[in-house]
Amino acid sequence: EAQVTQNPRYLITVTGKKLTVTCSQNMNHEYMSWxxxxxxxxxxxxxxxxxxxxxxxxDVPEGYKVSxxxxxxxxxxxxxxxxxxxxxxxxxxxxSARYEQYFxxxxxxxxx
Amino acid sequence: TQxxxxxxxxxxxxxxxxxxxxxxxxxxxxxxxxxxxEPGEGPVLLVTVVTGGEVKKLKRLTFQFGDARKDxxxxxxxxxxxxxxxxxxxxxIQGAQKLVFGxxxxxxxxx
Numbered sequence: 001e002a003q004v005t006q007n008p009r010y011l012i013t014v015t016g017k018k019l020t021v022t023c024s025q026n027m028n029h030e031y032m033s034w035x036x037x038x039x040x041x042x043x044x045x046x047x048x049x050x051x052x053x054x055x056x057x058x059d060v061p062e063g064y065k066v067s068x069x070x071x072x073x074x075x076x077x078x079x080x081x082x083x084x085x086x087x088x089x090x091x092x093x094x095x096s097a098r099y100e101q102y103f104x105x106x107x108x109x110x111x112x
Numbered sequence: 113t114q115x116x117x118x119x120x121x122x123x124x125x126x127x128x129x130x131x132x133x134x135x136x137x138x139x140x141x142x143x144x145x146x147x148x149x150e151p152g153e154g155p156v157l158l159v160t161v162v163t164g165g166e167v168k169k170l171k172r173l174t175f176q177f178g179d180a181r182k183d184x185x186x187x188x189x190x191x192x193x194x195x196x197x198x199x200x201x202x203x204x205i206q207g208a209q210k211l212v213f214g215x216x217x218x219x220x221x222x223x
Contacts (some may be wrong), residue, residue: 004154031209040121042200043155043213044181053134058210074115090154098143103154 002027005090006038006104013081019106021076024093032074033058036065036087037106043090048097049074079112097098110111114199115139116203118214126222127193131207133186133217135201142204145211149198191221 004025012021021067025032033048045058050066061084065077074093078085089106092101118137125131135144143162147155159168161177163186168175172195174187188195201214 001181017152033211035213037154040215042116042118042215043202045212048210056209059212075123092154097209100145100157101147101211103156103204106152 004091004093004102004104006089006107008107010108012110012112015082016080018076019109021078021089021091021109023074023076023098023104024072025041025074025091026072027093027094027102027103028071029093030071030093031046031096031099032068033092033097033101034074034076035092036051036060036085037090038087046089051098066076079083081109083111085109086111114202115212116214118199118201118217120217121215121219122150122218123220124220125191128190130187131191131219132148133188133199133219134183135185135203135214136163137203138182140181142181142206144181144204145202146175146184146186147200147202149200155198155200158175188219191219193221193223195219196221 007022034046035043044060047066049055091104094101119134145160146158147157159175164179165182172189180196199217202211
């Protein structure tokens with residue numbers, strides 16, 4: 001089954017404790033991206049990757065890091081999480097930005 | 113400032129009524145996508161419009177792309193409770209490899 005998986009689905013952590021949210025897709029897609037979803041703001045892109053070893057900042061990259069060492073994986077790293085990073089995070093993959101985005105189920109992160 | 117403005121942000125209507133959701137921008141898009149999101153899930157693509165003036169129909173849902181490719185609308189005829197959800201428009205910015213989303217329209221259809 002074609003899918004995007006994210007782990008964990010729920011995470012509660014404390015300020016400053018480094019965390020990684022994993023994302024994996026099995027569709028051989030070139031393009032992957034991370035979004036955060038906040039009430040009234042819709043989905044905002046954090047980072048995107050057009051291919052292995054190629055990543056670029058989206059609209060809200062501050063406080064986040066990503067890597068794309070393999071085509072299928074695109075982890076999101078929060079080196080020192082802060083409460084304003086409490087949000088619902090989605091990973092997505094596609095052939096490119098202009099094609100259908102396949103979203104993961106989301107990761108709800110709470111930073112206290 | 114939101115690049116893509118959706119309106120209304122909230123809409124609650126009775127079953128059987130018609131409704132229209134708008135997605136507007138001052139920017140030109142190569143294409144525009146509409147997604148629907150259910151609680152606890154990621155958005156799922158409904159349709160992509162590419163050509164200015166294009167109209168696509170998906171059962172009771174009609175999507176239109178503006179002639180200048182700066183705006184789009186979603187019209188639902190005879191809404192049903194199963195149409196309840198968050199509707200998101202997303203534009204593919206010309207010349208850039210990124211997609212920008214509107215704030216979303218939370219639609220509730222009451223039986």
